[in-house]
Amino acid sequence: MTRVLLADDHKILRQGLRTLLEQEKDIQIVGEADNGRSSVKLTGELAPDVVIMDVAMPDLNGIDATRRITEAEPRTRVLALSMHSDGRYVKGMLQAGARGYILKDCAAEELTHAIRTVMAGQIYVSPGVTGTIVNDYVRQLTAADEPATLTRREREVLQLLAEGGSTANIAAGLHLSVKTIETHRKRIMDKLDLRSIAELTKYAIREGITTVDG
Amino acid sequence: MTRVLLADDHKILRQGLRTLLEQEKDIQIVGEADNGRSSVKLTGELAPDVVIMDVAMPDLNGIDATRRITEAEPRTRVLALSMHSDGRYVKGMLQAGARGYILKDCAAEELTHAIRTVMAGQIYVSPGVTGTIVNDYVRQLTAADEPATLTRREREVLQLLAEGGSTANIAAGLHLSVKTIETHRKRIMDKLDLRSIAELTKYAIREGITTVDG
DNA sequence: GGCAAAATTCAGGAGAATCCCGATAACCAG
DNA sequence: CTGGTTATCGGGATTCTCCTGAATTTTGCC
Numbered sequence: 001m002t003r004v005l006l007a008d009d010h011k012i013l014r015q016g017l018r019t020l021l022e023q024e025k026d027i028q029i030v031g032e033a034d035n036g037r038s039s040v041k042l043t044g045e046l047a048p049d050v051v052i053m054d055v056a057m058p059d060l061n062g063i064d065a066t067r068r069i070t071e072a073e074p075r076t077r078v079l080a081l082s083m084h085s086d087g088r089y090v091k092g093m094l095q096a097g098a099r100g101y102i103l104k105d106c107a108a109e110e111l112t113h114a115i116r117t118v119m120a121g122q123i124y125v126s127p128g129v130t131g132t133i134v135n136d137y138v139r140q141l142t143a144a145d146e147p148a149t150l151t152r153r154e155r156e157v158l159q160l161l162a163e164g165g166s167t168a169n170i171a172a173g174l175h176l177s178v179k180t181i182e183t184h185r186k187r188i189m190d191k192l193d194l195r196s197i198a199e200l201t202k203y204a205i206r207e208g209i210t211t212v213d214g
Numbered sequence: 215m216t217r218v219l220l221a222d223d224h225k226i227l228r229q230g231l232r233t234l235l236e237q238e239k240d241i242q243i244v245g246e247a248d249n250g251r252s253s254v255k256l257t258g259e260l261a262p263d264v265v266i267m268d269v270a271m272p273d274l275n276g277i278d279a280t281r282r283i284t285e286a287e288p289r290t291r292v293l294a295l296s297m298h299s300d301g302r303y304v305k306g307m308l309q310a311g312a313r314g315y316i317l318k319d320c321a322a323e324e325l326t327h328a329i330r331t332v333m334a335g336q337i338y339v340s341p342g343v344t345g346t347i348v349n350d351y352v353r354q355l356t357a358a359d360e361p362a363t364l365t366r367r368e369r370e371v372l373q374l375l376a377e378g379g380s381t382a383n384i385a386a387g388l389h390l391s392v393k394t395i396e397t398h399r400k401r402i403m404d405k406l407d408l409r410s411i412a413e414l415t416k417y418a419i420r421e422g423i424t425t426v427d428g
Numbered sequence: 429g430g431c432a433a434a435a436t437t438c439a440g441g442a443g444a445a446t447c448c449c450g451a452t453a454a455c456c457a458g
Numbered sequence: 459c460t461g462g463t464t465a466t467c468g469g470g471a472t473t474c475t476c477c478t479g480a481a482t483t484t485t486g487c488c
Contacts (some may be wrong), residue, residue: 016230040252104224151435164410179438196378200224202426212416213298393467
């Protein structure tokens with residue numbers, strides 16, 4: 001029996017997936033999360049075999065949530081479920097340790113097949129995403145450079161800032177001092193050579209850490 | 215028996231909805247469309263009672279598809295299913311003749327309830343969307359022009375803010391007092407109901423006033 | 429295990445930005 | 459002429475940011 005945690009911010013999609021997957025005898029839904037932070041928490045509590053993780057989620061995005069899960073619970077396989085075959089999302093999720101990447105316009109059979117594939121210890125990627133990966137792979141072979149890497153905490157703060165949170169707001173949400181958030185913000189801006197929240201927001205959008213809506 | 219057509223570009227969501235709705239005895243799925251254009255075509259061929267219409271779809275978006283359907287087949291009720299409670303989408307769909315607007319993070323019970331409500335000749339709107347509509351309604355009552363009209367000066371300041379300019383910076387560039395820029399910024403944020411430079415930047419990007427690069 | 433580097437946390441104080449009040453002047457429509 | 463809109467500023471209280479410095483925890487490596 002494969003125990004599955006659903007992480008997606010849209011309840012009706014979660015319910016749909018639950019109904020679909022509950023028709024499979026070897027699959028059991030053990031929990032649902034509607035944002036990245038709670039998906040990390042629930043993974044620690046429920047120890048599911050597979051987490052089906054939406055890439056774009058509020059509070060803590062799917063990529064950073066995946067990174068935390070794969071580090072804290074390496075036994076748990078994360079299966080990315082995304083609307084986009086965008087290279088940054090694919091790259092980010094796989095880099096964060098996701099064992100698969102499927103698109104939301106795939107069939108239910110593909111989802112169940114992906115779950116069984118990652119349970120068998122293999123990687124599953126939707127056909128529509130393969131081209132993206134190959135392109136990115138080739139690009140990395142030619143030119144491999146990573147400008148300015150942010151730490152996990154910094155990326156987390158960056159997202160909250162780009163979502164419009166104030167320093168005090170973020171500090172309260174993370175149970176940290178205002179001073180700490182200030183330090184993170186400053187380090188982020190120093191590393192990325194940004195001089196305002198506006199530029200920081202645009203950077204976050206380009207990197208897929210936040211979206212223009214919401 | 216209510217005959218329903220599903221229109222959404224994500225196959226797995228369609229399958230999920232189909233599985234959910236087929237559990238209802240009085241609801242029957244008669245077809246699926248993965249873009250706006252085919253939803254119009256299928257509505258003409260199948261004459262469903264209700265079309266569940268995603269707002270964002272390729273080829274022909276949900277708003278224009280809805281407009282065509284309600285003009286060609288006024289007997290068919292369109293029920294909008296959207297990720298966003300964004301005012302423009304809500305307004306667009308309802309203006310196009312949609313008889314309901316529900317969010318994707320709602321429960322399945324809400325969806326079936328919405329279907330039965332529109333079949334009874336009434337309008338159904340998700341609770342999370344009601345506020346958006348009321349706001350828009352009130353705004354239309356008070357100011358009979360387009361929602362959120364910025365003055366030229368305000369748009370100018372908005373752009374400079376979204377490009378990362380500080381208040382002092384912008385004031386110097388426009389040969390104005392810092393106080394004046396502060397007033398403009400405040401008025402912009404009040405008009406648009408924004409609470410941070412991050413949100414303001416995203417708004418400017420959506421409106422094409424600035425770009426994510428630069 | 430142990431050491432160095434990185435990451436994360438926080439404080440004090442000066443300066444800058446913001447918020448909330450109000451005000452003045454130009455302009456245009458009824 | 460009156461009223462609304464736009465654009466321009468100021469005072470003062472509050473809040474945020476910037477700079478310097480540092481303690482603690484985690485991580486990487488031999």
